Amino acid sequence: MSSKTGSIFLIPSTLGDTPPERVLPAYNFQLIQQLDVFIVEELRTARRFLRKCGYEKDFETTTFHILNEHTAENDVFAFLEQVRAGMDTGLLSEAGCPAVADPGSLVVKLAHESGIRVVPLSGPSSIIMALMGSGFNGQNFSFHGYLPVKAPDRIKKIREIERDLLKTGHTHIFIEAPYRNNHMIESILMACGNDTLLCVASNISLSDESIITAPIGRWKKMNFQPGKKPTVFLLSR
Amino acid sequence: MSSKTGSIFLIPSTLGDTPPERVLPAYNFQLIQQLDVFIVEELRTARRFLRKCGYEKDFETTTFHILNEHTAENDVFAFLEQVRAGMDTGLLSEAGCPAVADPGSLVVKLAHESGIRVVPLSGPSSIIMALMGSGFNGQNFSFHGYLPVKAPDRIKKIREIERDLLKTGHTHIFIEAPYRNNHMIESILMACGNDTLLCVASNISLSDESIITAPIGRWKKMNFQPGKKPTVFLLSR
Structure with missing residues (x-):
């Protein structure tokens, strides 16, 4: 010893x-x-x-x-x-x-x-890399981990988050089990106003990385489905 | 073109x-x-x-x-x-x-x-590396950037932060201009209860890196001064 x-x-x-x-x-x-x-x-x-x-x-x-x-x-x-x-x-x-x-x-x-x-040691953080790639406020942000699983609770939580970001300008970050990604997008589009900004960052650092930021109003027209790729969701004003 | x-x-x-x-x-x-x-x-x-x-x-x-x-x-x-x-x-x-x-x-x-x-691209984030090294809840955290400069406002903000972490268990992270680090420690020790946990992470990834987590009560006995090293402060319960 x-x-x-x-x-x-x-x-x-x-x-x-x-x-x-x-x-x-x-x-x-x-x-x-x-x-x-x-x-x-x-x-x-x-x-x-x-x-x-x-x-x-x-x-x-x-x-x-x-x-x-x-x-x-x-x-x-x-x-x-x-x-x-x-x-x-x-x-x-x-x-x-x-x-x-x-x-x-x-x-x-x-x-x-x-x-x-x-x-x-230094290495990749999907949270920080998603934040970098979002273009959102990186001076004040909150990470929530997973939101509630049941749709009504999840929508309620997203509405709370939107109220906070509209008031404070903070960026809010959360994740979802990959097989529920499409449901998460649905809930966000249902809960948020058209001017609120959403960034969806999938497969960060992989060859098919996709990082898209747009207002909810534009997302509604995209019919976007991230599928089962590991994805980080970010909301901002 | x-x-x-x-x-x-x-x-x-x-x-x-x-x-x-x-x-x-x-x-x-x-x-x-x-x-x-x-x-x-x-x-x-x-x-x-x-x-x-x-x-x-x-x-x-x-x-x-x-x-x-x-x-x-x-x-x-x-x-x-x-x-x-x-x-x-x-x-x-x-x-x-x-x-x-x-x-x-x-x-x-x-x-x-x-x-x-x-x-x-992947690289060092002092915020995430401090969070990793703190031992605090990494599933729910908020980064506040800089807190108010004036001592009374700063202490008020730290008290708000402590109320939130006691209630929710979220980790709260903030930074300070290096020449005010010692004042920041003073304000934290003044504002927080003895059981609240403080992590002070200085010069992350440098040869004299220092990451210390302890309850406020123990910090009060340490008379610790981070000096002018770039430092990240984290509070948890």
Whole structure:
């Protein structure tokens, strides 16, 4: 056991099946090579991602801790034992930045409580890239994660959001399970006034990326369906 | 004049004096090489950044459009003439992601109105990296940009923020002009209850990066001063 406490590196992943060099810095690949312990959501995709990033170690000698919404806080705390014992550890997301819209933030929270150094690495965030590409106010914005699933509740929430953006000028950002994207567009067109601006950003950083900003009035004439592509929705005035 | 409309590439910069490979993908360097037109905030730092990224073209043959808070909307619209004529154009920020907390979003807005394709590239965002490193709720968060400058107004705003986070569990993120960082910490400690969580993230991605999360009660005993380092502040419950 080393006398020096390890660090937790927060390692972003690609946003889909794109070459890692498209969206990740060379530094991340160098750093990954040095690690023997990873906290991951899903073993298979984590291993595939590491190999795509040039990770050469034998997976038999690598430790993988599985972290998902079913992992108990005590188990996550146990993952940190190795870090306290000196093992640098990588925290991976299934897509994009870990600890933003996934279970990883619990690891980071417990790390801070244990005095363990946490190091976020640079990589693609669909939220920030959608905001960049929207042309909307980037000085004041809110991310809501998922809106309510039931249509009447969702429409009510979108109307609340529209009232706020008309009053404050803030940009509002949210996501949806891909198979409900078309329903989300329907709800937005139903809830919002014709002058409110909507940006729909799909498959960000992939070869068929699509980022469209237009007033609701124009969207109504487009009959646009994003289909099942991972999509970020943004509303602004 | 080409018959094909150009695209606008949103090119993130480093967050300080760090090697570009530390935070930017190889793809960005390849893409930069192909561009002859850039929209930039400041000529000198833009040229220095491009050279650090391996840009080899003679600056005499490169067009730089200057975009800052004094640039008129008409002038920005004129920058897009070249794009419409087929010239791919890069939009650079002084630090981090363009069009998030800088004047670049106007370019993107006008591009959408003109039907010009906008392509955000991956790179470091101090907002997202601070959120990753905080351990706070990344499923619901708000970015406020700068809070009011006058201490009483600032404290009032922080109290509003604390009321919201206690009620909703949202994470709240804001920044400050570096020379006022110490005053900002003072105001936060004055405004917030001892159990509210504060994360102070300074010099993200630089060699002296510091990301500390603790309850306000503990911060009060630390007598911590971030000094003039670029810093992101986050509050959570």
